[in-house]
Amino acid sequence: MSLPKISRVPASRLLSAVHDPRWPLRSAAPLAVPKRALTQSGYRRPGQPREDKPPWQRIKFDFSKGLEGITKHFKLLRQEFSDRLVGPEGKPIIEHMLEQNRVIWEFRGPDSLQEWTLSSDREIGGQSEIHLKLGKNNETCFLYGTLQSAPPRDGETRYSGYCSMRSKQPLVSFDRKKHHDWSSFNTLHLRIRGDGRPWMVNIAAESYFTHQKDDLYSYFLYTRGGPYWQDVKIPFSKFFLTHRGRIQDNQHPLWLDKVNTIGFTLGDKADGPFQLEIDFIGVCKDYAHTEDFAYEVYKRNPEV
Amino acid sequence: LLFAMGLGTTITFASSHWLLAWMGLEINTLAILPLMCQSHHPRAVEATIKYFLTQATAAAMLLFASITNAWITGQWNLEFMSYSLPTTLVTVALALKIGLAPLHAWMPEVLQGLDLTTGLILSTWQKLAPFCLLLQINPSNTSLLLILGLASTLVGGWGGLNQNQLRKILAYSSIAHLGWMILVLQFFPSLTLLTLLMYFVMTFSLFISFKVNNSTTINSLSMSWSKTPIISSMVPFILLSLGGLPPLSGFLPKWLILQELTKQSLAPLATLAALSALLSLYFYLRISYAMTLTMSPNTLLNALPWRLPSNQHTLPLAITT
Numbered sequence: 001m002s003l004p005k006i007s008r009v010p011a012s013r014l015l016s017a018v019h020d021p022r023w024p025l026r027s028a029a030p031l032a033v034p035k036r037a038l039t040q041s042g043y044r045r046p047g048q049p050r051e052d053k054p055p056w057q058r059i060k061f062d063f064s065k066g067l068e069g070i071t072k073h074f075k076l077l078r079q080e081f082s083d084r085l086v087g088p089e090g091k092p093i094i095e096h097m098l099e100q101n102r103v104i105w106e107f108r109g110p111d112s113l114q115e116w117t118l119s120s121d122r123e124i125g126g127q128s129e130i131h132l133k134l135g136k137n138n139e140t141c142f143l144y145g146t147l148q149s150a151p152p153r154d155g156e157t158r159y160s161g162y163c164s165m166r167s168k169q170p171l172v173s174f175d176r177k178k179h180h181d182w183s184s185f186n187t188l189h190l191r192i193r194g195d196g197r198p199w200m201v202n203i204a205a206e207s208y209f210t211h212q213k214d215d216l217y218s219y220f221l222y223t224r225g226g227p228y229w230q231d232v233k234i235p236f237s238k239f240f241l242t243h244r245g246r247i248q249d250n251q252h253p254l255w256l257d258k259v260n261t262i263g264f265t266l267g268d269k270a271d272g273p274f275q276l277e278i279d280f281i282g283v284c285k286d287y288a289h290t291e292d293f294a295y296e297v298y299k300r301n302p303e304v
Numbered sequence: 305l306l307f308a309m310g311l312g313t314t315i316t317f318a319s320s321h322w323l324l325a326w327m328g329l330e331i332n333t334l335a336i337l338p339l340m341c342q343s344h345h346p347r348a349v350e351a352t353i354k355y356f357l358t359q360a361t362a363a364a365m366l367l368f369a370s371i372t373n374a375w376i377t378g379q380w381n382l383e384f385m386s387y388s389l390p391t392t393l394v395t396v397a398l399a400l401k402i403g404l405a406p407l408h409a410w411m412p413e414v415l416q417g418l419d420l421t422t423g424l425i426l427s428t429w430q431k432l433a434p435f436c437l438l439l440q441i442n443p444s445n446t447s448l449l450l451i452l453g454l455a456s457t458l459v460g461g462w463g464g465l466n467q468n469q470l471r472k473i474l475a476y477s478s479i480a481h482l483g484w485m486i487l488v489l490q491f492f493p494s495l496t497l498l499t500l501l502m503y504f505v506m507t508f509s510l511f512i513s514f515k516v517n518n519s520t521t522i523n524s525l526s527m528s529w530s531k532t533p534i535i536s537s538m539v540p541f542i543l544l545s546l547g548g549l550p551p552l553s554g555f556l557p558k559w560l561i562l563q564e565l566t567k568q569s570l571a572p573l574a575t576l577a578a579l580s581a582l583l584s585l586y587f588y589l590r591i592s593y594a595m596t597l598t599m600s601p602n603t604l605l606n607a608l609p610w611r612l613p614s615n616q617h618t619l620p621l622a623i624t625t
């Protein structure tokens with residue numbers, strides 16, 4: 001890494017700097033500054049190759065791609081306008097009213113895999129791996145990999161070993177955020193086939209404040225491991241609030257009218273290979289479920 | 305808190321000095337903020353912050369305008385604003401306070417983040433104080449008010465078309481009705497008051513009926529026929545009255561406003577306003593369709609209502625003109 005080198009350079013030249021303060025610094029400066037500027041410009045996801053080109057060499061201008069992008073966005077915009085004429089969310093109101101089940105994510109073609117982002121331990125220096133591919137007959141998605149809970153050697157991470165798959169934020173024309181509106185449903189319905197490991201389902205809702213951007217509503221997903229498919233129905237009232245992995249004390253129910261992403265995380269400390277096959281992810285309306293929220297909202301021992 | 309809100313509005317009503325009026329508005333805003341935050345949900349807090357920011361901006365603009373007026377004319381009296389710049393600025397500030405287009409963007413989001421009772425207070429009581437100020441100033445810029453009014457009716461109509469969240473629909477209906485009120489403000493102020501009063505009654509009953517059903521989406525409204533059939537039969541009347549259909553009392557203000565506008569030789573404006581009322585009528589009809597005219601096949605309930613507040617406000621709506 002270039003950073004330790006920079007910190008080490010003045011120390012070795014410090015003695016000579018006593019006699020002639022300007023010359024070593026001037027020669028050290030052109031060596032140190034460009035490298036620092038290049039690595040510190042923007043975020044580089046660990047695992048991606050580092051690009052040491054200056055910004056003016058990194059421009060990739062492609063006219064046809066730009067034109068494609070513009071036409072795509074305008075098409076989406078036109079689609080949006082025509083959807084609005086039909087009804088809320090592009091469906092007529094009668095369909096919206098009578099809807100009881102809706103399949104949100106289905107894995108029927110390679111395009112469906114583009115909606116998901118994988119991340120794992122590797123970003124912070126660990127050794128877990130995660131991959132996503134289509135299952136047999138292009139019917140399901142197959143999430144597999146290896147979990148290694150050996151913490152990275154950076155001196156500050158104590159525990160490690162996680163893999164996750166998260167859906168991408170849905171976007172409307174011109175890359176504006178769109179939210180899933182699940183207010184007419186109250187249960188999450190998944191059809192999965194796991195290998196017995198406990199997963200966590202995380203739902204990220206739209207937040208307004210910056211300190212809430214890592215707020216996730218989580219719940220557990222225990223997989224059976226058998227060759228048989230498992231239908232899991234989790235009511236949304238069971239999701240509890242976490243922030244960066246820590247369960248919060250002030251809980252509140254998840255509001256379903258602006259949901260951004262859903263994700264699956266594996267973090268049990270069992271090293272080894274894992275796999276999860278998902279057939280579909282949908283939401284449904286369970287009329288017999290009348291619970292508002294499964295956890296206490298008020299303080300149990302309030303300070304008087 | 306409720307007392308503070310009442311106090312705020314009363315101060316604004318009773319004031320003839322700009323500073324006192326501004327103070328009343330501020331007390332109003334500050335008093336309603338804790339009420340809005342009560343549910344501790346981040347969405348409610350978000351709505352509170354958005355409301356606070358918009359209202360504070362509006363109050364600051366109001367203060368600025370009154371100070372400018374005092375600087376130019378040397379007096380603080382409410383009725384004697386004679387210069388165009390402060391008057392225009394005051395109008396714009398008050399438009400932001402009540403949520404007229406094009407300064408309406410905060411309204412749907414804020415109402416969506418609140419529970420129904422607080423939303424009710426926001427859309428009815430909070431409109432009283434700015435309106436009393438609007439009635440007292442002499443608008444020197446007639447076209448500004450007309451533009452605000454027309455834009456509000458159009459935006460209120462178009463914006464509400466694709467919503468399925470009831471609170472957002474009510475926000476857009478509020479914007480549309482306020483537009484109607486502003487249209488006639490400079491010609492016949494008592495019509496404004498009449499419209500305001502009718503709007504209050506109708507919105508109050510709507511909010512209460514939604515609260516009884518404990519529903520915030522159109523879907524959950526469709527269950528109400530099995531819970532409270534009386535409310536299900538009255539709500540279409542309320543909604544159609546909001547839309548301004550003739551035999552119901554909501555038609556009265558619209559008719560008189562249109563008459564007044566044509567008397568002032570603003571017939572195209574009146575036509576446009578009437579057409580935009582059609583737009584909002586569409587989504588009122590849609591709600592009533594979902595609620596009353598269809599019987600959903602599922603009879604299990606979302607949540608059982610546990611309180612039945614008095615619904616006598618629905619009575620005036622069934623009275624014909």
